[in-house]
Amino acid sequence: MKASDISDKLILRIIHDQCVQRQLWAHLRDIQNALPKFPVRVVLAKLRQLVRRRLVNGCGCGCRGDFEIESAACAALGVQPWREPWWKNPNYEIKGPLT
Numbered sequence: 001m002k003a004s005d006i007s008d009k010l011i012l013r014i015i016h017d018q019c020v021q022r023q024l025w026a027h028l029r030d031i032q033n034a035l036p037k038f039p040v041r042v043v044l045a046k047l048r049q050l051v052r053r054r055l056v057n058g059c060g061c062g063c064r065g066d067f068e069i070e071s072a073a074c075a076a077l078g079v080q081p082w083r084e085p086w087w088k089n090p091n092y093e094i095k096g097p098l099t
């Protein structure tokens with residue numbers, strides 16, 4: 001059982017849906033729960049590949065376990081980006097003055 005046994009589209013969709021649901025990055029544990037046939041080391045290896053291919057943002061060493069799908073990957077998948085980048089959000093404002 002190896003990373004390439006997990007299809008790009010399947011895992012990207014899982015990450016996307018979890019990011020949309022949480023409005024926050026997806027966690028390795030939740031991604032793995034959605035792929036119960038695969039051990040966590042295989043899921044993590046797949047995530048590392050996706051990070052290298054710039055489809056997913058996160059650290060593949062497993063230190064924090066947070067992963068988010070990149071906008072370009074959402075476009076390739078044919079889904080909406082899970083959040084607008086802050087620099088494109090006209091309502092984005094910092095809270096309070098700098099001291």
Ligand SMILES: [Zn+2]
Pocket residue numbers: 059060061062063064
């Ligand atoms: Zn790390």
